[in-house]
Amino acid sequence: MTITKLDEVRLLALNAHQRTLTEVANDILRAGIGGKIATSLQVQERLEVGSGTVQKAIRHLVDIGAVRLRAKGHKGTVIEALDPALLWNAASLPPFRLVLTPPGAIESGVLSIGIRAQLSKKRIAVEFDFVRGASQRLALLGDGIPRVALLSRGAAFDFGAPNDPAFEVLDLGFSTYYSQQTLVVLSRPGLDLKGSSKVRVARDPDSFDHNQLTRREFPRRPNIEYVDCPFPDVPGAILDGVADAGVWHQVVTTITPQQARLEVRPIQWPSTDLQLTALSSGILVWRSEFGELGKLLGLIDFTAIQAEQARLASSGIASIEVRAIIPHM
Secondary structure, eight states: OOOOHHHHHHHHHHHHHHHHHHHHHHHHHHHOTTOBOOOHHHHHHHHTOOHHHHHHHHHHHHHTTSEEEEEOGGGOEEEEEEOHHHHHHHTTOOOEEEEESSTTBHHHHHHHHHHHHHHHTTTOOEEEEEOSSHHHHHHHGGGSSOOEEEEEHHHHHHTTGGGOTTEEEEEEETTSSSOTTTEEEEEOTTOOTTSSSOEEEEEOTTOHHHHHHHHHHSOOOTTEEEEEOOGGGHHHHHHTTSOSEEEEEOBOOSSOTTTTTOEEEEOOOOTTOHHHHHHHSEEEEEETTOHHHHHHHTTSOHHHHHHHHHHHHHHOTTSHHHHHHTTOO
């Protein structure tokens, strides 16, 4: 097929229109209601397009109901209302990216399923990155790609994210990261944790949460020896004889620890334990420069997700419903 000069001109015009649409829609998302949009001249200079192209993009967004604007003379044009989903789709922005812990846990599994289901109704795709360690998830936000990372409240505050103007955060509330039913201590059969014999305790050096939980359950004593182990591998480390015990966030596995004849006990969880309260709460973190991510999160009914997390956590990882849902995100 031969591309004519006219075809090239039309293609360039189409590209210029979409680039401008993307830029203007993104500007509106980041400015938010009450904010001012960039002037036509600013967009022209930024993208090297004509004023007609900029005005066409603005008219399109207004016509489809993505934004309502009000001109205020020398004060500029103010955003009176906006629809984040319509703006996101009009801008042809990439899928919403969520950075999570390795899959299998009920809390993060329900969160990811809920976010994907709710945003898909708005025709917004969702993709996941699975990264072990809160510090690594937070570091991934600095690669220039708009992402939202899930951390425990304890880890988020330890790394200073809530008090750093470079980040925005959304606190999901108690038991949204760890619930009381899903945190347990595993040990080999017959282990006397209160005796004087040496006990090798699995501890993940790359996980803030696992370190905190491990030190809480197994404070340093002469008979306690910490053994480095990724937190998802705690059951395997005990079965292999590498460790005697360890804290484990229950995840859906082919064989449960009980079936493997490991001893399982719940973590002691006093209601006044502020450390556990901080670790149990999930916080979503994203870079402030990507304000559009916050607008999308504002579309999500997190109350419904929290209720589903609590319901399935009470069912346990051995329930048929949980095992059917969680592995298949």
